[in-house]
Amino acid sequence: MRSDFQGRHALVTGGGRGIGRAIASSLKDAGARVTILGRDRAALDRAVxxxxxxxxxxxxxxxxxxxxAAMSEAAASDGPIDFLIANAGAAVSAPFSRSGEDVFRRMIDVNFMGSVHAAQAALEPMTKRGFGRIVAIASTAGLKGYPYVSAYCASKHAVVGFVRSLALETARTGVTVNAVCPGFAETDLVEESLDRIVSKTGRSREEALSELVRHNPQGRLIRPDEVAGTVLWLCGDAAASVTGQAIAVAGGEI
Incomplete structure (x- = not known):
């Protein structure tokens, strides 16, 4: 499989921490040249x-x-982008009655439009070369509903719909477009969710964690490297006919 990645350039948005960092590391270990994008300069420098x-x-x-601009700089430095992993994301938890327009717009701007912006920058060069892999990191929240995260669910459903549509447009170009949909995973976002549950409900951290993992039939959080492994397969030559899919990595939840 390493030969699938030698001489290829991968770009991962939100690659400084969590799932994005695990994906970037897996692609690098497989032989790709890896650029990570993010807002936190310190996290990016630490990852590198x-x-x-x-x-x-x-x-x-x-x-x-x-x-x-960032993707143009990356391509000028390390060659055209072959693998785009649109991973950057954010989550807000609140009842719908307290989720104003600003909450919905923030979730759409980061989770959905963030994927759109990255794909728009990468797609034309990919189609001209006749090769590319676009993988959006969505969520099980893009495949089902959860209470108290209506804005987040809406944005992730939008990502999945976007992937399915773009995959049809690019089916004959050599570019594949897929989504990976993790369940609750061992990430900073989930740690922050646990903090909020503890502070708002008075439950212990163990009780809060049990509340999250009850969605997963395996009774655990998803590991970032499990998500990275799925992305790696989608980027490899063996997955050339896999496009327009939303693959759940969720212990059987979906």
Whole structure:
């Protein structure tokens, strides 16, 4: 499989931590040249210095011009982008009655438009070369509903719909477009969710964790490397006929 990645350039948005960092590290270990994008310069530098990527560039995925400029710089430095992993995301938890327009717009801007901006910057060069892999990191929240995260669910459903549509447009171009949909995973976002549950409900951290993992029939959080392994397969030659899919990595939840 390593030959599938030698001489290829991968770019991972939100690659400085969590699932994005695990994906970047897996792609690098497989032989790809890896650029990570994010807003946190310190996290990007740390990931690069610890061997998780070759290069880190700052960009705000909600700003199309920022994404395009960073991706152009990455391509100029390390060659055209062969693998785009649109991973950057955010989550907000609140009852719908307290989820104003600003909450919905923030979730759409980061989770959905962040994926759109990255794909728009990467797609034309991919189709001209006749090769590319676009993988959006969605969520099981893009395949089902959860209470108290209506804005987040709406944004992730939008990502899955976008992937399925773009895959049909690009089916004859050599570019595949897929989504990976993790359940609750061992990430900073989930740690923050646990903190909120503890502070709002008075439950212990163990009780809060049990509340999250009850959705997973395996009774555990998903490991970032499990998500990375799925992404790696989708980027490899063996998955050339796999496009328009939303693959759940969720212990049987979906």
């Amino acid at each position: 210095s610890e061997g998780g990527a070759h290069r880190g560039l700052t960009a705000d995925v909600t700003d199309a011009a920022s994404v395009r």
